[in-house]
Amino acid sequence: MTDDILAWFQKSLAELSQQGRSTLAEMVDITLSRKGQDVVVAARRCAVPSWFNADLLAALAPEAAGQAEVLLTELRTLPYVRELNPLGYAYRSEVRDYLLTRLRAEDEAQHTVLHRRAHDYFDQKLRAQGIGGEEVSWASLTEEQADYLREKLYHLLFIEPAQGFELLDRLFRGAHRYHLLGEAATLVAFGRDHVAESPSPLNHSRLRYYEAVLAHAHGRWEEAIRTLQEILRSKDLPLDFQARVLAQLGAIHASVSQLDQAIEAFKQSKQIWGRLKDVQRSAALANKSRLPKDWPG
Numbered sequence: 001m002t003d004d005i006l007a008w009f010q011k012s013l014a015e016l017s018q019q020g021r022s023t024l025a026e027m028v029d030i031t032l033s034r035k036g037q038d039v040v041v042a043a044r045r046c047a048v049p050s051w052f053n054a055d056l057l058a059a060l061a062p063e064a065a066g067q068a069e070v071l072l073t074e075l076r077t078l079p080y081v082r083e084l085n086p087l088g089y090a091y092r093s094e095v096r097d098y099l100l101t102r103l104r105a106e107d108e109a110q111h112t113v114l115h116r117r118a119h120d121y122f123d124q125k126l127r128a129q130g131i132g133g134e135e136v137s138w139a140s141l142t143e144e145q146a147d148y149l150r151e152k153l154y155h156l157l158f159i160e161p162a163q164g165f166e167l168l169d170r171l172f173r174g175a176h177r178y179h180l181l182g183e184a185a186t187l188v189a190f191g192r193d194h195v196a197e198s199p200s201p202l203n204h205s206r207l208r209y210y211e212a213v214l215a216h217a218h219g220r221w222e223e224a225i226r227t228l229q230e231i232l233r234s235k236d237l238p239l240d241f242q243a244r245v246l247a248q249l250g251a252i253h254a255s256v257s258q259l260d261q262a263i264e265a266f267k268q269s270k271q272i273w274g275r276l277k278d279v280q281r282s283a284a285l286a287n288k289s290r291l292p293k294d295w296p297g
Contacts, residue, residue: 126149205234216248240272249265250262
C-alpha cells in the first residue's frame with residue numbers, strides 16, 4: 001500500500017464520526033481489494049477475537065496454518081491494524097465491528113465456527129498453564145492469563161450461552177471478592193453485548209444484579225437498592241437467584257444502617273434457601289435475620 005493511500009485512509013478514519021457507515025465499508029473494501037483473497041479471508045476471520053497473532057490466526061484457519069506468518073505480515077500493513085503489545089495485533093474498534101457484522105450476515109455458520117475455534121484456542125492455553133473451569137483466583141493470574149480468560153468467556157457466550165453465563169458468574173464473583181471493579185465491569189460488558197444480540201429475561205436480570213453490586217461498591221447504594229427491587233418484581237425468577245438478590249439487598253440495607261429492611265431481606269432469603277434445603281446458606285443467614293438495632297453495619 002502506497003504512502004498516499006495510507007495517509008488518505010488514516011485521514012478518513014479520523015473524520016469518520018461525521019460520515020456514514022457506508023464510507024467505512026468503502027474504505028475497508030478498497031484496502032482489502034489490494035490484497036489477495038487469502039488475506040481478505042484472514043482479515044475477516046481475525047475480527048472474531050479482539051486481538052490476534054500468528055498462532056491464533058492458524059487456529060482460526062487450520063487449512064492455512066502454514067501461511068500464518070505470511071498472512072500476519074500482510075495484515076499488519078493495513079492502516080486500521082495496530083500493534084497490541086505484548087499480545088499481537090488488533091483492529092480499530094469500528095473496523096472490527098464492520099468486519100464482524102459483514103461476516104455474520106454473509107455466513108452465520110462460519111461466524112459460530114470461528115467463535116468455537118477461538119474459544120478452544122484460549123481454553124487450551126489456559127489448561128496448559130493449569131487453569132481449568134473451576135473458580136479462578138484473579139489475584140493469582142498473570143496479565144496474559146487474565147486476557148486469555150476474558151477471551152474464553154467472550155467466545156463461550158456466543159457458542160454456549162448457558163455455560164458462558166455460568167462462567168461469567170464465577171468470574172464476576174471472584175473479581176468482586178478481590179475488589180477488581182474494573183475487571184468486573186468488563187465482564188458485565190461482555191454479558192451485556194451478548195444479551196443485546198440474544199435476549200434472555202433471566203440473563204438480563206442477572207446482568208442487572210451485577211450492575212447493582214457494582215453500584216453498591218461505588219457507593220451508589222440508592223441506585224443499587226432500586227435495581228434489586230426492580231429485579232425482584234420480575235416474573236419467573238429461579239428461587240436460588242431470588243435468594244441471592246434478597247441477600248445482596250439485605251447487605252446493602254445493612255451497610256447504610258437500614259436495619260429493619262436488612263433484617264426483612266435476609267429473612268426472606270433464608271426462607272428460600274430453607275425451601276431449597278440449602279442448609280449451609282440458610283444457616284449463614286440465620287444470624288443476619290436477627291440483627292440487633294445497634295448493629296454497626
